[in-house]
Amino acid sequence: MNFDLTNALFGLAGGILIGLSAxxxxxxxxxxxxxxxxxxxLIALRLPAAWTESLLFLAGLVAAPALYALIVSPPAINITTSVPVLIAGGVLVGFGSRLGSGCTSGHGVCGMSRLSKRSILATLTFMAVAIIAVTISRNLIAA
Amino acid sequence: MRKLVALLAGLIFGLGLVVSDMINPARVLGFLDLFGGAWDPTLAFVMIGAVLVMAVAWAIASKRDEPVFGGDMPGTASSLVDGRLIGGAAIFGLGWGLVGLCPGPALAGLLVGGTSVCVFIAAMILGMGVQNMARSP
Known part of the structure; x- marks a missing residue:
């Protein structure tokens, strides 16, 4: 294990901010x-009633890291994934999160915190599959 | 006011992803690589912080009739566990594990993550669109 107290504390602080936002x-x-x-x-054929609120939320989400980069320092984003895998991963993430009605934020943060059985099972499932995928791709194929 | 709240919430969410370093797929993959010998537990601390705050929010919400700026509180959580839920979560988990990006950190990286993040977002929106179309009659 690679435990670093600073990373843990910044992780906790960032998590609290995400919780406060939600x-x-x-x-x-x-x-x-x-x-x-x-x-x-927002990409559905029929837009939801409060679509401007949704758009503004996403605008804030996109703008915050850019503002942080201007005021503090650009956040490191390290990606070594090849383009075909990026595309496959993106399609799977988009399709799967909609089919399963949620992702890390919806099921993981908002659903698990209200002890929703659906969200807990969904989170356990995507965590387990992601861990298996990383274990195979990083340690078995790459090795 | 609701629009201002939405923008502010988005900004705080994005800041949280930067502060926690969850905007960086390398950090997320470090958590998902549970058996690689150098497990990085940061993501667990992020989830603990976010879930604890949100649990308090749900407790407050249960005592209120409606949100501060009107409308309705979300209904009771559904308890339906079916193939869509588990299959969707599994497909999502596979994509997440391949790249280390989920929808929040991907969108947060739109302006600061370079071409790779943009390619991922485009593919993700395509996947969402296909699912939307498959869902509607």
Missing amino acids: ALLLLANGRIAGISGITGS
């Missing part, structure tokens, strides 16, 4: 901060 959206607007649900609803 809490704000729930208590002020009555909306669930599920990124795949919000994004998917």
Whole structure:
């Protein structure tokens, strides 16, 4: 294990910010901060009633790291994945998160925190499959 | 006011992904590589922080009739466990494991993550669109 206290504390702090964002959206607007649900609803043929709110939420999500890069420093984003795998991964993430009605934010954060059986099972499933995928691709194929 | 709240919530969410370093797929893959010998537990701390805060929010929500700026609180969580839920989660998990990006960190990286993130987002939106079309009659 590669435990680093600084990373753990920044992780906890960032997690609290994500929780506060989801809490704000729930208590002020009555909306669930599920990124795949919000994004998917915006590319549907029939736009949801509160589509401007959804668009503004995503605008904030996209703008925050760019503002951080301007004011503090650009965040490191290290990707060594080849383009075909990037495309395959993207399609699977988009298709699967919509089919399963949620991703890490919707099921993982918003659903698990209300002890939803669906969300807990979905989170356990995507965590397990992702761990298996990484284990195979990194340690068996790459080795 | 609702629109301002939505923008603010998006900004805080994006900041959280930067502060926690979840915007970086290498960090996420470090967590998912449970058996590689150098497991990085950061993602677990992110989930703990987010879930604890959100659990408090659900407790507050259960005592309120409606959200501060009107509308309805989300209904009771469905308990239906079916093939769509588990199959969808498994497909999502496979894509997540291949790249280390899920929808939130992918979109957060749109302007700062270079071409790779843009390619991933385009493919992700395609996948969502295909699912949307398969769903509608």
